[in-house]
Structure formats: C-alpha cells, structure tokens
Amino acid sequence: MAPTNPANGKGTYEIRIGLWATREQAFEAHERLTRALCPEPQHSGPCESPWSSAVVPPEAVDEGGDLYDELVMQAEAEGTY
Template sequence: MPEHLAEIRIGIYATPDDASRITEECGAVLRESAVVHELSLVGPERTPAGGHMPLTEVYDELPEQWRLQHPATDPGSRRIHEIRIGLVTAHPETAPIRDALTRVICPDPEHTSPCPIPWSASSEAAGNQRYGHLLRS
C-alpha cells in the first residue's frame, strides 16, 4: 500500500505549561500508534508553513471562546500555540489519528460545556518539501 504524507494542525489557547503538556501527550499517542511522524509546537509569533497569516489570526476565535467562558478574568500567560504533526500513513485519511490526538485535549467529545482549553484541529495532505524526509525514515 502506498504511503501518504499528511499534516495535522491543532491550535490551542493555552498557557505555555499546558501547551507543552498537551504536546507531550500527543507524542505519546503518536508513539503508541507507531506511525512515522514529526511533532512540533509553535507559538503565536509564527506563521503557518505556506500561510500568510500569523497564528493569532488563523486561530482568532480561540481567545474569544475563552473570554466568553471567563468574562472579566485575566487570561494570564495564555496564548495561541499550534501543534504540528507531519506523519506517514498507509491511507490518505487521517481522521482516526486526528481524533485520537484531539482526545488528549477533549477526552469526552459529548460533554455539554466548552472545553477548558479552547482548540481547533485540521488535517490535509502534506508535500514532500516539508515532510518528505519522513518517507525515508
């Protein structure tokens, strides 16, 4: 079966400590799934690869979600971060892996209240330029 390169992006509005913890837990999920991958955490000052907008614009709804849940509360050190995962899959569909990764942030997708850490996830096919080295791993 041919291998496919994909990228999963998870935007979070979190403290640096929470962002690091979530990234580590996502790494554990990826190691358990035994997929070849590259995992990175980038902060709000970055622009997504191939993109033209900074992360603060890409995920501008996340701070607003937090503010709606916590009116008149200082967000402290919360900032927008993006967890980027390049991976090699045997199938072009990455939804099962993306779903497992988002369970790190939201273990119960059926809960009624908003998540304590606002998040957004997406996935798409990735090109050889950014993740081609994973095919040779």
C-alpha cells in the same frame, strides 16, 4: 503565534504533526488525538482550554516543505514510499 494576553500570559500556539500515512490512517490518528484532548465530546460548555484541529492533505502543505523530508526519507528506507 497570536499575541499573548498580558493579563494571564496565555497565547495561541500551533502544534504540527507530520505523519506518513494513508488518508484513512491520518483520520484515525486525528480522531485519537482529538479524544486525547477532549475525552468527553458531549460535555456541556466549551473545553477548559480552547483548541481546534484539522487534517491537511499533502498537496496543501506548502510552508516549510523541508520540515517533512525526514518522513519521506524514512518511508523510502522502509519501502512504503
């Protein structure tokens, strides 16, 4: 987390969402989440709360690999692994 601004108490937080999906499903989920954060992409000026997002391929997730073990176990149990 980036430092918190003492004047207003705001800081930068990161929210990660692990998703067992195909590439196409991941980008569809990304699009839907993006629209939830900013329903009017053509609005003038910046969003009220600045934000950014990204889709990261599985091979690029190198931090805390065990965070997604539960997703893999679920996919194996469902036969989608």
